[in-house]
Amino acid sequence: xxEVRGVSIRFGGVQALDGVSLxxxxxxxxxxxxxxxxxxxxxxxxxxxxxxxxxxTVHFLGEDVTGVAxxxxxxxxxxxxxxxVQPFAAQTVRENIAVGAHLARPSRREALAHAERVAERVxxxxxxxxxxxxxxxxxKRLELARALATGPKLLLLDxxxxxxxxxxxxxxxxxxxxxxxxxxxVFMIEHVMQAxxxxxxxxxxxxxxxxxxxxxxxxxxxDARVIEAYxxxxxxxxxxxxxxxxxx
Amino acid sequence: MRELAAIxxxxxxxxxxxxxxxxxxxxxxxxxxxxxxxxxxxxNVLAGFGGQFxxxxxxxxxxxxxxxxxLQVHLGVNxxxxxxxxxACGAAAGAFVGALSFRYGLRGSYFALVxxxxxxxxxxxxxxxxxxxxxxxxxxxxxxxAANLQxxxxxxxxxxxLAFVLAGFLVSWWLKHSRFGAWLxxxxxxxxxxxxxxxxxxxxxxxxxxLSAALMSAGGFFYVQYFHxxxxxxxxxxxxxxxxxxxxxxxxxxxxxxxxxxxxxxxLLGELTRxxxxxxxxxxxxxxxxxxxxxxxxxxxxxxxLIARRGA
Amino acid sequence: MLDFPILFASxxxxxxxxxVYALVALGLTLIYGxxxxxxxxxxxxLMAALxxxxxxxxxxxxxxxxxxxxxxxxxxxLGYCLQRFVVGRAGxxxxxxxxxxxxxxxxxxxxxxxxxxxxxxxxxxxxxxxSTVNVAGAMIAVPKAVxxxxxxxxxxxxxxxxxxxxxxxxxxxxxxxxQGARVVGIDVExxxxxxxxxxxxxxxxAACFLLPAYYVNPQVGNGFVLLAFTIVxxxxxxxxxxxxAGGLIVGVIESLGGLWLGESLGQIGIFxxxxxxxxxxxxxxxxxx
Numbered sequence: 001x002x003e004v005r006g007v008s009i010r011f012g013g014v015q016a017l018d019g020v021s022l023x024x025x026x027x028x029x030x031x032x033x034x035x036x037x038x039x040x041x042x043x044x045x046x047x048x049x050x051x052x053x054x055x056x057t058v059h060f061l062g063e064d065v066t067g068v069a070x071x072x073x074x075x076x077x078x079x080x081x082x083x084x085v086q087p088f089a090a091q092t093v094r095e096n097i098a099v100g101a102h103l104a105r106p107s108r109r110e111a112l113a114h115a116e117r118v119a120e121r122v123x124x125x126x127x128x129x130x131x132x133x134x135x136x137x138x139x140k141r142l143e144l145a146r147a148l149a150t151g152p153k154l155l156l157l158d159x160x161x162x163x164x165x166x167x168x169x170x171x172x173x174x175x176x177x178x179x180x181x182x183x184x185x186v187f188m189i190e191h192v193m194q195a196x197x198x199x200x201x202x203x204x205x206x207x208x209x210x211x212x213x214x215x216x217x218x219x220x221x222x223d224a225r226v227i228e229a230y231x232x233x234x235x236x237x238x239x240x241x242x243x244x245x246x247x248x
Numbered sequence: 249m250r251e252l253a254a255i256x257x258x259x260x261x262x263x264x265x266x267x268x269x270x271x272x273x274x275x276x277x278x279x280x281x282x283x284x285x286x287x288x289x290x291x292n293v294l295a296g297f298g299g300q301f302x303x304x305x306x307x308x309x310x311x312x313x314x315x316x317x318x319l320q321v322h323l324g325v326n327x328x329x330x331x332x333x334x335x336a337c338g339a340a341a342g343a344f345v346g347a348l349s350f351r352y353g354l355r356g357s358y359f360a361l362v363x364x365x366x367x368x369x370x371x372x373x374x375x376x377x378x379x380x381x382x383x384x385x386x387x388x389x390x391x392x393x394a395a396n397l398q399x400x401x402x403x404x405x406x407x408x409x410l411a412f413v414l415a416g417f418l419v420s421w422w423l424k425h426s427r428f429g430a431w432l433x434x435x436x437x438x439x440x441x442x443x444x445x446x447x448x449x450x451x452x453x454x455x456x457x458x459l460s461a462a463l464m465s466a467g468g469f470f471y472v473q474y475f476h477x478x479x480x481x482x483x484x485x486x487x488x489x490x491x492x493x494x495x496x497x498x499x500x501x502x503x504x505x506x507x508x509x510x511x512x513x514x515x516l517l518g519e520l521t522r523x524x525x526x527x528x529x530x531x532x533x534x535x536x537x538x539x540x541x542x543x544x545x546x547x548x549x550x551x552x553x554l555i556a557r558r559g560a
Numbered sequence: 561m562l563d564f565p566i567l568f569a570s571x572x573x574x575x576x577x578x579x580v581y582a583l584v585a586l587g588l589t590l591i592y593g594x595x596x597x598x599x600x601x602x603x604x605x606l607m608a609a610l611x612x613x614x615x616x617x618x619x620x621x622x623x624x625x626x627x628x629x630x631x632x633x634x635x636x637x638l639g640y641c642l643q644r645f646v647v648g649r650a651g652x653x654x655x656x657x658x659x660x661x662x663x664x665x666x667x668x669x670x671x672x673x674x675x676x677x678x679x680x681x682x683x684x685x686x687x688x689x690x691s692t693v694n695v696a697g698a699m700i701a702v703p704k705a706v707x708x709x710x711x712x713x714x715x716x717x718x719x720x721x722x723x724x725x726x727x728x729x730x731x732x733x734x735x736x737x738x739q740g741a742r743v744v745g746i747d748v749e750x751x752x753x754x755x756x757x758x759x760x761x762x763x764x765x766a767a768c769f770l771l772p773a774y775y776v777n778p779q780v781g782n783g784f785v786l787l788a789f790t791i792v793x794x795x796x797x798x799x800x801x802x803x804x805a806g807g808l809i810v811g812v813i814e815s816l817g818g819l820w821l822g823e824s825l826g827q828i829g830i831f832x833x834x835x836x837x838x839x840x841x842x843x844x845x846x847x848x849x
Contacts, residue, residue: 074446088437099434102427103446150446301656352839357598357659361789362838365831368786372828486782490667530674537667544660545650
């Protein structure tokens with residue numbers, strides 16, 4: 001569904017992404033993980049049209065969409081949430097979601113009705129509450145609902161679980177699964193490992209702008225390079241020796 | 249829907265006014281309140297609904313006024329024909345400023361500054377060019393007849409301004425209940441999120457400024473018909489730009505009735521000030537300035553916000 | 561065509577006028593650089609300062625240059641109080657609100673002056689109003705020459721203040737990182753008010769230098785607002801050197817442009833340049849991107 005080929009981008013002296021290539025298969029949940037500053041959100045910004053890469057291409061459903069504007073990509077079927085949520089603060093939850101719903105629905109009444117349906121799917125109540133008065137957890141759901149309302153084929157979730165306590169995280173996991181089950185491909189950036197291991201079919205690991213690993217969750221968890229990226233140089237070796245010593 | 253009912257009721261009340269009120273003073277008061285409302289409605293489209301604060305809205309007012317006046321004075325075109333041309337010119341000016349400003353990502357204070365600069369440029373140009381009459385301005389010859397959109401009594405002008413204000417109300421109502429309006433509010437509240445949700449931010453902003461400019465130029469058209477005179481300072485000077493923003497700020501940004509509430513309140517305050525302080529120039533504007541500061545400090549959502557809070 | 565002596569005189573006059581513009585813009589730069597607000601009342605405040613200098617001269621016979629030690633501190637106090645009690649309060653931290661508050665301030669000042677002093681244009685006359693000095697063959701009006709050096713002196717003082725004093729360090733800290741400055745114990749509200757006050761003190765000084773060669777009426781501020789903004793944006797928002805250079809450049813362009821196009825059309829060039837800079841190079845000549 002989504003193919004990233006050799007994408008590179010630099011900001012001043014920083015090479016944020018360096019020849020990143022990956023493929024997101026249709027119909028599953030794919031995760032993108034990596035230490036802070038690895039370039040995950042930057043990759044999302046490139047894929048969703050907010051940034052144009054210096055090199056490389058992005059292909060969606062076989063078409064080259066590199067550098068296409070965000071609103072046009074949304075119309076083609078790519079929706080994204082933001083790590084730092086930006087709700088339409090002066091508007092109600094229903095009105096917020098309706099903006100997404102309007103993509104395919106010119107009628108105000110239809111958009112508002114669809115917004116209610118999406119809110120239900122996502123588990124949001126209090127439809128007439130102002131977005132500015134929502135809790136963090138509710139705002140994250142709203143962000144998710146808004147993007148979902150555009151009827152995407154590919155949904156990019158940028159740390160949708162960040163800032164949630166364990167109960168709230170457990171409540172969102174089935175929602176994400178349900179979205180996948182309804183036919184939407186999910187590509188998510190996450191730090192909450194429990195969620196990643198639980199949900200993802202495929203995991204890609206980014207470190208310092210480069211893709212260092214990709215595969216099923218279990219394989220990634222024991223990949224030496226991944227361990228080193230998170231725990232530092234030599235950590236994989238230390239862990240292995242410690243494990244052997246414990247068995248001895 | 250209650251809004252539509254209120255709009256209808258208001259329109260009927262005003263339309264019936266001349267049947268019960270014959271005082272020229274009272275009718276003029278009503279006309280001026282509606283005129284200020286129109287200017288406020290225009291500014292409100294871009295600032296209240298769209299979140300882009302323009303400090304040079306006089307640009308569109310003046311363009312509409314001069315287009316209409318020049319056509320009637322130099323080419324003898326009938327006022328009824330001059331009207332759509334004036335509005336088209338105003339909208340074009342809006343699209344021009346919008347295309348430049350939004351293409352280059354101007355927002356907030358920078359956008360306000362650029363609109364101010366454009367208005368100034370046009371004021372200087374109008375001062376130096378022949379077809380605007382230069383510094384002397386243009387005088388609309390008195391030819392009272394409905395066919396010329398000039399009226400002997402005030403009632404005719406009341407209906408003319410009422411028609412424009414009604415259009416303004418309908419536009420404001422439409423912005424609250426349409427897809428375009430939803431997109432515009434999204435752009436106002438978070439451009440990035442709006443883009444991520446499929447909103448063509450540039451097109452939406454452009455549409456908003458053109459719409460706002462069209463309404464504003466209708467105000468310019470009316471001014472020429474009512475006062476028979478236009479000059480660069482009236483047309484493009486800061487006074488009109490300020491007049492346009494005071495009402496919506498006082499009455500409530502981004503609401504349908506804010507501009508009317510604000511205009512009425514300011515007119516009332518003006519009358520009060522005039523009674524207390526006499527006809528000294530500038531005193532009522534001092535009061536308006538204080539009101540502006542006060543509103544922004546204590547009542548950022550205006551009178552309409554106060555009413556909404558009471559109701560909630 | 562115009563021969564060299566006329567061009568040279570026009571150039572020097574432009575420099576002198578530009579220095580005063582620069583002084584006005586320096587205050588605006590400081591206010592923008594530290595508080596990140598566009599002070600729409602800057603022109604009206606200059607007008608108020610001009611009236612101050614005027615009345616000190618008309619009622620008390622104080623020479624405008626001698627009025628400097630009075631005007632600058634007075635304007636400073638006014639600025640401090642305005643920021644602390646009006647602008648700071650009303651802002652609620654939102655950009656549009658502050659915009660409107662400073663606009664409201666401008667409206668109040670301009671119309672209060674209109675109500676109090678009527679719209680007559682007033683000038684003052686001193687012993688040196690009509691004297692000229694010979695600069696390399698060009699005759700420059702004495703008030704303008706004094707204005708040039710005075711403006712440079714004030715600019716130098718300002719730079720010293722910002723780079724060498726504790727207050728200056730605090731100002732630079734707040735300008736760079738507001739929350740961080742708060743965290744290390746800097747009274748940010750106080751610094752804001754001090755900056756606004758210093759910005760207005762510059763206006764007080766500018767008024768003293770300006771009035772001998774200029775005039776005052778309630779609307780005079782309008783002409784300066786856009787001009788000051790043009791200079792600030794041209795020089796790069798927040799750059800003193802830029803504001804100085806920008807002021808001189810604008811002064812010269814206005815003077816030379818006036819030779820060719822006549823006074824009023826000459827101003828158009830400045831505003832068109834302003835629009836162009838805002839659109840194509842908003843960081844100006846010297847600003848950081």
